[in-house]
Amino acid sequence: xxxxxxxxxxxxxxxxxxGVKEEVIKDYDILILPENIDQDGELYDAQNxxxxxxxxxxxxIKCANSYDLGLNLPTTERRSxxxxxxxxxxxxxxxLPTVIGVVTGVIGPLILDWKNRKDLRExxxxxxxxxxxxxPEGKTEIHYNGEPEALVKIIEALKxxx
Amino acid sequence: MKEMIAQNELEKYCNQLIVSWRxxxxxxxxxxxxxxxxxxxxxxxxxxxxxxxxxxEEAGNSYTYAYIxxxxxxxxxxxxxxxxxxxxxxxxxxxxxxxxxxxxxWDAKERMDIVNSHCMDxxxxxxxxxxxxxxxxxxxxxxxxxxxxxxxxxxxxxxxxICKFNIKACNHIPGNIYHGHPCRxxxxxxxxxxxxxxxxxxxxxxxxxxxxxTEENKFTARVMNLNQLDKFINE
Numbered sequence: 001x002x003x004x005x006x007x008x009x010x011x012x013x014x015x016x017x018x019g020v021k022e023e024v025i026k027d028y029d030i031l032i033l034p035e036n037i038d039q040d041g042e043l044y045d046a047q048n049x050x051x052x053x054x055x056x057x058x059x060x061i062k063c064a065n066s067y068d069l070g071l072n073l074p075t076t077e078r079r080s081x082x083x084x085x086x087x088x089x090x091x092x093x094x095x096l097p098t099v100i101g102v103v104t105g106v107i108g109p110l111i112l113d114w115k116n117r118k119d120l121r122e123x124x125x126x127x128x129x130x131x132x133x134x135x136p137e138g139k140t141e142i143h144y145n146g147e148p149e150a151l152v153k154i155i156e157a158l159k160x161x162x
Numbered sequence: 163m164k165e166m167i168a169q170n171e172l173e174k175y176c177n178q179l180i181v182s183w184r185x186x187x188x189x190x191x192x193x194x195x196x197x198x199x200x201x202x203x204x205x206x207x208x209x210x211x212x213x214x215x216x217x218x219e220e221a222g223n224s225y226t227y228a229y230i231x232x233x234x235x236x237x238x239x240x241x242x243x244x245x246x247x248x249x250x251x252x253x254x255x256x257x258x259x260x261x262x263x264x265x266x267x268w269d270a271k272e273r274m275d276i277v278n279s280h281c282m283d284x285x286x287x288x289x290x291x292x293x294x295x296x297x298x299x300x301x302x303x304x305x306x307x308x309x310x311x312x313x314x315x316x317x318x319x320x321x322x323x324i325c326k327f328n329i330k331a332c333n334h335i336p337g338n339i340y341h342g343h344p345c346r347x348x349x350x351x352x353x354x355x356x357x358x359x360x361x362x363x364x365x366x367x368x369x370x371x372x373x374x375x376t377e378e379n380k381f382t383a384r385v386m387n388l389n390q391l392d393k394f395i396n397e
Contacts, residue, residue, distance in 0.1 A: 044316065050330050057333065067330035074353075075317045079364040079386060109275075118295060121302040123362035 004091060004134065011037040011087060011132070020069045029062040029092040030099065034073055035130070037087050045075040046086030046128070048106060055102045061095050081125035083107050083148070090133045096159040100152060103129075110148040127151050133158055167205070169215045169224050176206070176231040180283055183238045192246050199239040206232055207395055210342060217341070225342025226280075232395050234277045240270035241290060244297065254304045257373040267297055268366045273391050276344075309370050310363035311385045319351040344392065357385055 006012045006022055011033055015025060025031065032053040035046040045066050053065035066073045078084070083106065090099065104111070113124045129151065131142040140158060144151050167175050179202050186195040210228040215221035244266055253259050271294050274287065281287050302308075321327060323346040324334045334345040359370070368384045375381040 045330075051336055054333055054335050058335070065330055067328065075320070076355075077315045077317060078312065078358070079315065080312045080358070080360050081362040081364055116295075119299050119302060121307040122298065123307075123366070125362050 009089075009132070009134070009139070011089060014038070015069060018071060020071070024064075024069065026091075027062065028064045029090070029095045030056060030064075031069070031087075031089040031091070032056075032063065032065045032085075033087040033089060034066055034071075035076075035084060035086040035128075043071070043073050045073050046084035047075060047077040048083045049086035050075070052085055052088075052102065052106050055105065056099070059098050059102060061098055061102075081110075081113075081123055083110060083125060083127045085127065085129035087130040088132070090131065093133060093135055093158075096133075096155070100155050100159065103155065104152050107148040107151065111152075114147055114149065131155065131158075166209055166212075166214055169221070172209075172224055172227060176227060177282065179231060179235060179238075180286065183242075184283075184286060187238070187242060187245070190245070192242050195242045196239060199235045199242070202235045203232060203239075203394070206235075210395060213342075222341030226339045229339060229342045229344070229392070229395070230277050230280045233273050233392055236391070236394060237270050237273035237277065240266050240273065241293070244270060244294075248297065254300075257371065260301075260305070261371060263297070264301060264369060265367050267294060267301075269391060270294060271298075276391065305372075307361060309359050309361060310366065311368040311370065311383050312358045312360045312363045312365075313354060313386050314356045314358060316353040316355050317347075317349055317351075318353065320347045320349045322346075323348050346390075 004012075004022075004026055006016055006025065012025060014037055015031075015033070016022060032049045034043040035049070036043060043066075050065055050067075053063050053068075056063040076084075085103070085106070088099075090096065107127050110125045110127065113122075117124055124147070126146055127148045128145045129142075131144070133140045142154055142158075144154065179198065183195055183198050186192075186198060206228050210225060210232060213221070213225060215224050244263060247253060247259060247263050247266070253263060271291075274290065274294070278287060320329045322329045322332045322334050324340050324343060325332045329336070329347045334340065336345050336347050338345050365384075365387050367387050370381060370383045374383060
């Protein structure tokens, strides 16, 4: 991606510090990064991030997970009903419609749980995701922990901005 | 020895299970319904395991079909068992029975979820999901919403059950079925880092029940379920 200034983005700078070359990063449209990439300490992948990256690739998107970037990281599984997508770095906003479709598919079971909930006592999981959309004119960041359908609406709003 | 079902007959044979089971279950002939599912599993299991149709794309679809129906038959067995167990209206007063019903309820629901995207009879599925939901809600009425154990695990290495490569490296999607084989993450190296108590767990079977507390306020509860819902196929 032309014009991507790695120094301006903490997570990308950290990747660079870990030995991931700038030209490798720029070769992708979206990066699915460890959920704590912007923090100190041992890095780990979010439990649903690998499936998300595989589904994006199956849609023809140039997507990299930690393994694709040459990082050998553990994955944290919390075994709760929530979905953790990790940190999504969208480097090319053309792919937003596909990202929306794939994310909706991954969190679809939770959306259904919320919709079909007949009784407030029925457990319904939340979604945890940090999304950064990088455009030449600047970046938009979303730090999301909440019910699933609202996340889809928020990403759709990003698309309308494009 | 019984003759193996021909590939072009498999779909018809499997679909017949739905018709016959629905009929017996609807008429509350639970013994008949259980026999139907047991006979079906006994018939299809060796076929699924021996893969007699070869390994091409079409054969792969047949094995997927067989796998889906094996899991569905087991879900029917669960649902029939639930109907029998809850036929005694005093079941909530028997803690062990209530625990068993809760476990079978989630086995049934999760097996239904596995086959749901391949759903053959939408009305039947919606009807069964509604029945399971009603039973679930009756638990909340009787015992409250519940608190559940939820382990936190650090997976250092996991391989794909289909290609045996690092699960992060391949293109197989966990949960999808490839030529009759479900894709799973096989954990090779892990660290158990803790247990949370949560209101919305991954595994509803890990419920903390009030009767499992001792006078010293200690309790026993399931932390995680290692049994795969299709384990019966390889037994």
